[in-house]
Amino acid sequence: MITFKNVSKLYKPDTKALDGISFHVRPGEFVSIVGTSGSGKTTLAKLLFAEEKPTGGSIHVGDWDISRIRRSEVPALRRQIGVVFQDYKLLPKKTAYENAAFALEVAGAPASRIREVVPQVLKIVGLADKMHRYPRQLSGGEQQRVSIARALVHRPKIILADEPTGNLDAITSREIVELLKRINDVGTTVILVTHDRDIVNAMRKRVITIQNGKIVSDAEHGKYHLG
Amino acid sequence: MRSLLRLVKFALQSVFRNFWLSFVTTSVLLLTLLTVNMLIVLNVLADSTIKSIQDKVQVEVYFNAGTSEEIEKSVHGYLQALPQVKDVAVIPATQSLETFKSLHADDPEVLAALDEVGGNPIGDSLLISANNPDDFEFILAALDSSPEYAPYIKEKNYADHKAVIERLSGFSDKVRLGGLGLAGFFALISVLIVFNTIRVAIYVHRDEIAVMKLVGAPDWFVRGPFLLEAIFYSAAATALMGVGATLILKFLEPQIQSFFAGVDVNLAAYYWENLAIIFGAQFLALSALSMITTLFAMRKYLKT
Numbered sequence: 001m002i003t004f005k006n007v008s009k010l011y012k013p014d015t016k017a018l019d020g021i022s023f024h025v026r027p028g029e030f031v032s033i034v035g036t037s038g039s040g041k042t043t044l045a046k047l048l049f050a051e052e053k054p055t056g057g058s059i060h061v062g063d064w065d066i067s068r069i070r071r072s073e074v075p076a077l078r079r080q081i082g083v084v085f086q087d088y089k090l091l092p093k094k095t096a097y098e099n100a101a102f103a104l105e106v107a108g109a110p111a112s113r114i115r116e117v118v119p120q121v122l123k124i125v126g127l128a129d130k131m132h133r134y135p136r137q138l139s140g141g142e143q144q145r146v147s148i149a150r151a152l153v154h155r156p157k158i159i160l161a162d163e164p165t166g167n168l169d170a171i172t173s174r175e176i177v178e179l180l181k182r183i184n185d186v187g188t189t190v191i192l193v194t195h196d197r198d199i200v201n202a203m204r205k206r207v208i209t210i211q212n213g214k215i216v217s218d219a220e221h222g223k224y225h226l227g
Numbered sequence: 228m229r230s231l232l233r234l235v236k237f238a239l240q241s242v243f244r245n246f247w248l249s250f251v252t253t254s255v256l257l258l259t260l261l262t263v264n265m266l267i268v269l270n271v272l273a274d275s276t277i278k279s280i281q282d283k284v285q286v287e288v289y290f291n292a293g294t295s296e297e298i299e300k301s302v303h304g305y306l307q308a309l310p311q312v313k314d315v316a317v318i319p320a321t322q323s324l325e326t327f328k329s330l331h332a333d334d335p336e337v338l339a340a341l342d343e344v345g346g347n348p349i350g351d352s353l354l355i356s357a358n359n360p361d362d363f364e365f366i367l368a369a370l371d372s373s374p375e376y377a378p379y380i381k382e383k384n385y386a387d388h389k390a391v392i393e394r395l396s397g398f399s400d401k402v403r404l405g406g407l408g409l410a411g412f413f414a415l416i417s418v419l420i421v422f423n424t425i426r427v428a429i430y431v432h433r434d435e436i437a438v439m440k441l442v443g444a445p446d447w448f449v450r451g452p453f454l455l456e457a458i459f460y461s462a463a464a465t466a467l468m469g470v471g472a473t474l475i476l477k478f479l480e481p482q483i484q485s486f487f488a489g490v491d492v493n494l495a496a497y498y499w500e501n502l503a504i505i506f507g508a509q510f511l512a513l514s515a516l517s518m519i520t521t522l523f524a525m526r527k528y529l530k531t
Contacts, residue, residue, distance in 0.1 A: 051441070072445075075440075078441065078442065078443035079443035089434075089437075089441060091438055091439075102439075102444075103442045103443065106445070106448050108230055110229070111229075150442060
């Protein structure tokens with residue numbers, strides 16, 4: 001499903017964010033990528049949805065070779081990977097419904113499909129009763145649920161969550177991770193990029209640990225063991 | 228088609244949900260159009276005034292005393308047939324003498340000569356109006372070069388008017404050139420103001436543009452609503468300017484008419500007759516400018 005082969009990323013003048021990273025993610029896996037600040041995990045996430053290009057190596061997601069992807073192909077790739085961000089990245093002048101619908105609208109989905117899918121997805125994330133509220137009228141956890149709903153509307157095979165609990169309290173964080181686990185349970189591959197020790201340890205799923213741009217451990221039922 | 232309708236929907240949503248930004252942008256565009264329309268009004272007023280003065284310039288051609296009515300009629304017909312001539316009026320000899328005397332009131336030698344001759348040595352005269360004062364030279368040359376009529380012409384007072392006509396032509400050219408320069412200057416200022424306003428509007432939306440890109444919107448889908456917004460703002464500003472111009476002209480027309488008494492100036496009629504051209508051109512120019520600026524301002528935010 002996802003293959004990183006000897007991937008490196010250099011930032012000018014001489015910062016090595018990633019240094020020869022290689023790993024493979026099978027379909028339906030839940031993988032946590034952990035590391036301290038500056039370890040390179042967010043760079044890895046950016047490479048995965050083509051916000052940046054690797055300096056060396058290759059990245060394959062399904063049939064896509066992301067390391068060689070053309071600029072014009074990026075929107076199509078992004079519609080196949082649901083991305084959840086730490087700062088939610090919602091459109092402030094659109095309601096929860098409109099934010100989720102937007103991801104389908106840009107793909108040219110018919111209105112009937114949007115009317116069918118968006119309420120379903122908002123119900124899954126527990127926002128059926130708040131779908132017409134604007135982001136400013138929602139709590140942080142609710143905004144993150146909207147972000148997850150938006151990531152889900154395409155029924156993507158992969159969900160990439162980059163520090164999705166970074167701005168949330170412990171209880172809300174657990175709720176969000178539970179939601180991601182439920183999404184994984186129905187067969188969606190989930191990549192969770194985080195530095196939240198409690199969440200990683202509670203899940204007992206595969207953990208890839210990155211330090212100084214290199215993978216220092218890749219454990220099937222791993223734990224967060226950085227200082 | 229579905230996508231186009233969505234772009235229109237997003238653009239309209241953005242216009243109304245960012246009301247103050249839309250209000251400020253439209254206001255700036257409106258002020259730009261106000262400047263343009265003030266220049267148009269000034270140009271129309273200057274043109275009308277100059278034309279009215281030009282219309283008042285007439286040249287008199289005096290016949291020798293005793294010239295037959297038949298010849299006078301023939302000259303009258305000859306001049307009237309020239310395309311450069313607007314009108315020719317026959318002035319009887321008595322009136323011609325009075326005019327001649329008043330023109331030379333401060334020339335005692337001429338008046339003394341008249342007294343010495345006694346009676347009325349001047350025949351009837353023709354008062355010529357030209358379509359353009361610059362044409363008088365041609366009209367009078369045509370008369371001089373006609374062997375049929377030249378012997379009957381005693382005098383023409385063109386030389387007296389020549390300096391005035393030349394000064395008027397020069398002034399009118401300068402006014403037009405000045406108007407053009409002023410219009411160019413204000414157009415440049417307007418372009419800069421519109422350019423910066425749209426840039427600020429796009430800057431306000433920069434995070435939104437990034438989010439659109441991150442959820443997989445292609446470039447044209449991100450650009451579309453902003454380009455349509457630019458057209459909506461331009462349309463709103465042009466429509467408001469049209470309504471504003473109508474109301475202002477309705478209110479000011481009587482004052483303008485009385486201020487420019489004697490000058491044939493009808494701004495409302497001018498605007499009404501050229502409505503489609505004036506506001507159509509303004510809308511198209513403003514839309515093009517706003518859209519180009521939008522595309523330019525969005526470039527760096529579309530890179531993610």
